[in-house]
Amino acid sequence: EVQLLESGGGLVQPGGSLRLSCAASGFTFSSYAMGWVRQAPGKGLEWVSGISSSGGSTYYADSVKGRFTISKDNTLYLQMNGLRAEDTAIYYCAKGRGSSSYYFDCWGQGTLVTVSS
Amino acid sequence: DIVMTQSPDSLAVSLGERATINCKSSQSVYYSANSKNYLAWYQQKPRQPPKLLIYWASTRESGVPERFSGSGSGTDFTLTITSLQAEDVAVYYCQQYYDTPFSFGQGTRLEIK
Numbered sequence: 323e324v325q326l327l328e329s330g331g332g333l334v335q336p337g338g339s340l341r342l343s344c345a346a347s348g349f350t351f352s353s354y355a356m357g358w359v360r361q362a363p364g365k366g367l368e369w370v371s372g373i374s375s376s377g378g379s380t381y382y383a384d385s386v387k388g389r390f391t392i393s394k395d396n397t398l399y400l401q402m403n404g405l406r407a408e409d410t411a412i413y414y415c416a417k418g419r420g421s422s423s424y425y426f427d428c429w430g431q432g433t434l435v436t437v438s439s
Numbered sequence: 440d441i442v443m444t445q446s447p448d449s450l451a452v453s454l455g456e457r458a459t460i461n462c463k464s465s466q467s468v469y470y471s472a473n474s475k476n477y478l479a480w481y482q483q484k485p486r487q488p489p490k491l492l493i494y495w496a497s498t499r500e501s502g503v504p505e506r507f508s509g510s511g512s513g514t515d516f517t518l519t520i521t522s523l524q525a526e527d528v529a530v531y532y533c534q535q536y537y538d539t540p541f542s543f544g545q546g547t548r549l550e551i552k
Contacts, residue, residue, distance in 0.1 A: 357541075359489075366546040367481075367489060367532050372539070381539040384440065414488055424536040425479035427500065429488035 324348040324428045326415045331433030338405050342433060344398035344415030352376075355418030356398045357426060360411035360435075370413070371400060375421035405437045441465050441535050445544035451552040458520040460547045462533035467513045470537065477537035480509055480518045483546075484529045492531075493518065525551060 330342040342358070357372040371392040372381040380392050386409075391401040398415055412434050416426035442465040452458040468477045476496035481489040491500045493509035496516055506521045520527055528551060533544040 359543075366530075367483075367534075367543040369534070369541045369543060372541065381541070383540045419494065424539075424541045425477075425491065425494050425534060426481075426489075427491045427494075429490075431488060 324417065326417060326428060326430035328413065328415045328430045328433035331413065331435045333436045333438065334405055335439050336406060336437055338437070339401070339403045340405065340435060342400040342402065342413055342415075342435070344400075344430060346398065346415075346417070349417070351394075351396060353421060355420065355422050355424055356394060357416050357418060357424060358392065358398075358400050359414045359416055359426070359429075360409075361414070361432075362408075362411040365411075368411070372418070372424050373398070375418075379422070381424075402435070405435075407437050409435060410437045411435060440540055441468065441538055441542055443533055443535055443542050443544040445531075445533060445547045447547060448545070449548040449550065451550045452520075452523050453552045454525065455522050456552075458523050458527070458549055460518045460531050460549070462511075462516040462518070462544050464514045464516075464535055468535045468537035469513050476512050476516070477535055478509075478511070478516050479534045479536060480507075481532045481534065482527075482529045483532065489532065520549075523549075523551070 358370040389404040412432040414432045415430040417428040478496040480493040483489040497509045
């Protein structure tokens with residue numbers, strides 16, 4: 323069974339940093355693209371970042387470009403710097419269907435990031 | 440960037456009736472080289488992560504009931520739920536994966552009338 327488990331969320335002050343992790347199991351992690359999608363409280367889904375199966379290609383939403391960095395080894399990460407109040411959201415880790423397909427066939431339960439003083 | 444716009448924002452349908460949700464992209468998400476539309480649909484129930492329903496605009500994900508279907512091409516797409524069931528109450532999102540950023544629509548809330 324495919325499982326994704328996010329961790330690393332929490333309360334952080336504006337301007338601070340957090341690193342989210344996503345532990346994957348039940349599939350060959352190195353063969354699939356992965357992504358992060360967030361959802362602010364009571365709002366819709368916002369695609370944040372994606373990474374190809376090899377890690378060689380990375381993609382970002384304009385709203386996080388230059389502040390967030392996606393990476394992977396045996397785990398998926400999202401390094402978030404310069405956090406702002408508008409980054410407050412549940413962050414979901416999601417598995418792509420193929421090595422470079424960015425529609426998501428499996429999602430984690432999410433981890434909550436709150437940016438507040 | 441490709442902007443995805445769904446209509447309506449909310450919808451109330453009687454049990455057993457048809458629900459139709461529309462999604463329009465600001466530019467075509469059809470790739471002629473493989474004749475595919477890079478469009479997916481998701482269902483999100485309260486306090487749950489999204490669930491993939493449809494990809495390539497019209498291919499139903501394994502395990503998704505046949506009452507869910509997707510159609511459309513280019514810039515205009517539709518998710519249809521025939522014979523609405525109580526468990527279909529949710530927010531539905533379209534997503535384009537043609538070009539980065541791989542944007543979502545704003546969501547359509549589906550309720551029972």
